[in-house]
Amino acid sequence: MKPEPTSTAGQMRQAIALLRRAALPDQHHLFWAVLWLIGAALLEVLGPIMGKALIDEHLLPHHLDWPRMAGLLAGVVLTGWIASGLRYLQLVRLSGLAMRSVMRLREMVYTHVLLLPMSFFDRAITGQLVSRVTNDTEAVKSLYIQVLFVMLDSTIVLVGTVCAMAWLDWRLMLIVLALLPAVLLIVWLYQRWSAPAVTRARALRSEINGQMAESIGGMSVLQASNAETRFGQRFATTNQDHYTARLSELRANAWLLRPALDLFNIILLGAVIFMFGHREMTATEVGVLYAFISYLARVIEPLIQITMQFSQLQQSVVATARVATLLDEGTAQEHARQAPQRAAAANDDNLPAVSIRHLNFAYNAGQPVLHDLSLDIPQGDFVGIVGHTGSGKSTLLSLLLRFYPAPHGSILMHGMPLDAIDNERFRAEVGLVPQDPFLLAASARENIDMGRGLTQAQIEAAARAAHAHDFIAALEQGYDTPLGEGGSRLSVGQKQLIAIARALAGAPRILLLDEATSHIDSQTEQIVQTALDELRGKVTVIAIAHRLSTIRDANRIIVLNHGRIAETGPHEQLMQINGGLYQRLYLLQQLAA
Numbered sequence: 001m002k003p004e005p006t007s008t009a010g011q012m013r014q015a016i017a018l019l020r021r022a023a024l025p026d027q028h029h030l031f032w033a034v035l036w037l038i039g040a041a042l043l044e045v046l047g048p049i050m051g052k053a054l055i056d057e058h059l060l061p062h063h064l065d066w067p068r069m070a071g072l073l074a075g076v077v078l079t080g081w082i083a084s085g086l087r088y089l090q091l092v093r094l095s096g097l098a099m100r101s102v103m104r105l106r107e108m109v110y111t112h113v114l115l116l117p118m119s120f121f122d123r124a125i126t127g128q129l130v131s132r133v134t135n136d137t138e139a140v141k142s143l144y145i146q147v148l149f150v151m152l153d154s155t156i157v158l159v160g161t162v163c164a165m166a167w168l169d170w171r172l173m174l175i176v177l178a179l180l181p182a183v184l185l186i187v188w189l190y191q192r193w194s195a196p197a198v199t200r201a202r203a204l205r206s207e208i209n210g211q212m213a214e215s216i217g218g219m220s221v222l223q224a225s226n227a228e229t230r231f232g233q234r235f236a237t238t239n240q241d242h243y244t245a246r247l248s249e250l251r252a253n254a255w256l257l258r259p260a261l262d263l264f265n266i267i268l269l270g271a272v273i274f275m276f277g278h279r280e281m282t283a284t285e286v287g288v289l290y291a292f293i294s295y296l297a298r299v300i301e302p303l304i305q306i307t308m309q310f311s312q313l314q315q316s317v318v319a320t321a322r323v324a325t326l327l328d329e330g331t332a333q334e335h336a337r338q339a340p341q342r343a344a345a346a347n348d349d350n351l352p353a354v355s356i357r358h359l360n361f362a363y364n365a366g367q368p369v370l371h372d373l374s375l376d377i378p379q380g381d382f383v384g385i386v387g388h389t390g391s392g393k394s395t396l397l398s399l400l401l402r403f404y405p406a407p408h409g410s411i412l413m414h415g416m417p418l419d420a421i422d423n424e425r426f427r428a429e430v431g432l433v434p435q436d437p438f439l440l441a442a443s444a445r446e447n448i449d450m451g452r453g454l455t456q457a458q459i460e461a462a463a464r465a466a467h468a469h470d471f472i473a474a475l476e477q478g479y480d481t482p483l484g485e486g487g488s489r490l491s492v493g494q495k496q497l498i499a500i501a502r503a504l505a506g507a508p509r510i511l512l513l514d515e516a517t518s519h520i521d522s523q524t525e526q527i528v529q530t531a532l533d534e535l536r537g538k539v540t541v542i543a544i545a546h547r548l549s550t551i552r553d554a555n556r557i558i559v560l561n562h563g564r565i566a567e568t569g570p571h572e573q574l575m576q577i578n579g580g581l582y583q584r585l586y587l588l589q590q591l592a593a
């Protein structure tokens with residue numbers, strides 16, 4: 001995974017760029033919200049000015065002009081009331097915008113994750129990834145509502161109030177302004193105190209998600225190993241750490257931020273009253289004092305609001321930056337390719353289905369896994385790949401599937417370099433049956449179709465070819481029978497037959513099987529063997545098999561050893577090599593059987 005930016009400025013830049021991207025279609029809402037908030041702030045500033053006029057021009061000089069006084073009084077009440085109404089409407093508008101942005105972001109993140117290269121998932125932790133799509137995108141909402149709305153609103157009120165104070169008495173305004181840096185000091189202290197706890201709490205939340213996902217995913221192993229108590233304790237420790245981190249965050253808030261700001265409020269009020277006390281108060285200054293005291297609350301409250309949002313801002317920026325980092329993660333080479341649609345693999349029957357030329361590969365530099373592999377697989381052949389564990393079988397298959405990029409020109413399919421084949425066509429031409437058949441919690445039909453929009457005839461033909469039709473038809477709703485989570489209502493063998501049907505439904509020219517028979521009984525293995533035999537000559541089959549009986553009848557068997565081709569040939573020929581690797585593997589299995 002890409003490293004996340006550690007500097008606050010870097011995270012802030014990332015967060016702003018992402019927010020702009022997510023809110024792009026709603027820009028006009030943002031514009032109007034800001035405009036109306038300015039309107040609300042102006043109304044709010046206007047209230048005390050009308051109050052001052054009422055006191056100075058009418059109440060103190062006893063100039064009882066009732067219609068004007070009623071107008072001013074109504075102005076004081078109405079400005080506040082309308083300002084609140086406008087603010088509420090803008091909150092509703094921004095909430096809608098925030099929710100739509102979260103929706104767009106989630107879609108962006110999920111679609112992006114679907115396109116990431118397999119090498120990314122080698123390092124990614126499922127729970128953390130899920131947390132990116134759910135929690136971190138949700139944090140963006142609070143960035144809009146708690147942070148953007150409150151901070152924007154408070155800043156506008158603050159600026160408007162300071163301007164009104166300057167108009168009333170600029171010297172007094174300067175004294176108030178001179179005291180404001182104290183707020184910055186309080187905020188700075190608060191941030192220093194709470195930042196480590198905020199970061200730690202977030203990391204621990206992600207850890208909690210990770211532990212949950214891991215435990216649920218591996219529940220059978222966990223229970224079978226009697227590890228419930230240990231896992232429970234591990235979770236309790238993380239949970240406790242999370243609680244402690246949240247508590248120190250709250251302590252910083254309760255013991256430093258709030259009391260210090262309240263004290264500051266009192267000091268400011270004292271300073272203003274003291275200044276007025278030092279002057280010879282004229283009648284007109286009583287109104288100014290009233291307006292100033294009204295404005296003080298409008299300076300202090302927005303400042304408190306702004307500072308109170310800092311911890312939320314920190315959390316939301318960190319979360320948004322994490323989402324942005326994930327979105328910056330390079331997609332798989334094939335998806336990222338900008339080149340125009342490339343030619344499909346050639347249709348010449350004489351070209352080998354697969355040609356491998358001096359293929360070298362390493363996951364990590366300096367640790368080669370495959371060494372100088374060269375071989376040709378004719379079209380329609382059935383080829384088996386065997387070898388000890390760690391010999392490189394799955395790696396070779398992953399390269400054939402383009403899960404990892406092979407060096408250019410080292411693998412050709414039907415004469416075309418692997419990385420030059422158009423993605424759509426490539427995925428249509430190469431089918432995979434994995435070791436663990438991955439079934440969706442959906443019907444048999446949906447599991448075979450996998451969203452490709454195949455017809456019932458195509459689905460049924462694939463199921464028949466995989467010898468899965470009979471048991472599917474016998475289910476209570478046939479092809480529409482829900483198979484349960486992970487296909488829980490089927491046997492492992494039946495799941496594997498569905499996985500084969502799924503691969504065949506795409507009418508692939510090349511079918512790759514990754515130890516597809518290792519978990520199934522001999523009877524189902526027989527069925528798979530029959531299905532593979534029937535494909536002979538029509539589809540090129542490349543099968544990795546631990547169970548050698550599956551590939552006994554292959555046209556050719558490739559024996560890998562430490563990433564090199566050690567032996568190659570049909571079963572009978574390999575069995576002739578006395579002391580050969582294949583012979584030893586085969587005899588060992590016979591013995592075990």
Ligand SMILES: Nc1ncnc2c1ncn2[C@@H]1O[C@H](COP(=O)(O)OP(=O)(O)OP(=O)(O)O)[C@@H](O)[C@H]1O
Nearest residue numbers: 122363364369387388389390391392393394395396
């Ligand atoms: N994603 C990966 N990242 C780094 N190294 C890997 C990765 N996958 C496999 N390897 C390493 O590559 C080597 C070959 O592994 P590979 O899985 O291809 O062997 P295999 O023959 O398929 O083994 P098995 O029969 O046990 O599945 C091993 O040393 C393994 O540790």
